[in-house]
Amino acid sequence: MSHSRLNNPRVSRARSALANRVKHKPRHAFCAAKAITALLGELASLTNRQLYWSGSSDMAVMSIQHDVNVWCRDGRFFWTDFFRGGAVSHPASDPVGAAALLNPFASIPETSYSQHRRALSGLAAA
Template sequence: MSHPRLNNPRAFRVKLAEAARVRRPPRHAFRADRAIAALWNELATAAASRPMYQAGSADVAVISVRRGINVWCRDGKFIWSDVLGGGLVTHPACDPAGAAALLRPFPRRRVSQRGRHHAANLSVA
């Protein structure tokens, strides 16, 4: 019970030839998801308690470093918005350690300590 369109050897050869013509990226091509994973590892060693999220594909990937700072990776570059300077920062994706060093100076949230939120010299008025 075969159908001529389904089991046609010519159609199979045509599909095989078409699949061979499809251009695939070479094995050494840039992958944004791997660059973001390398940046994730660099940032995770700096501050393991900070929550970070990552997502993406081989073309475009993103990592959320902290509130308001998202690092995008596209076309061989890390791209993020500089909170302090107000500009756009780009850094080569082949240097995730350098990008992590540029991202670390952003101010961290202070860890709250019990009884440390008031100055020591307060008095009742």
């Protein structure tokens, strides 16, 4: 004996109708992982340090150095610029321009940036 829900034609029609209503992204939709890897390729030529990234088609993140992460979502790159004092947003369709804006972060060696942050935190504590 089978269960009444397993072979019920009404249930199978309802499931197929639900499956037809599910919307899929078009093939030309924005892919955050592709945009972040394009930015990674631009920044890799500027620095010899290891750059890390992770993500999916909806959202991706890349770590440039300690405390500097670039997020890509909804067709834009986002990061916090400590030197200009705020959050920065840049179109993801322009990874070359974003790399030019991120160049100070990529070109500063990690040790000197960490020493700079420690000096600033010492001034703030005093």
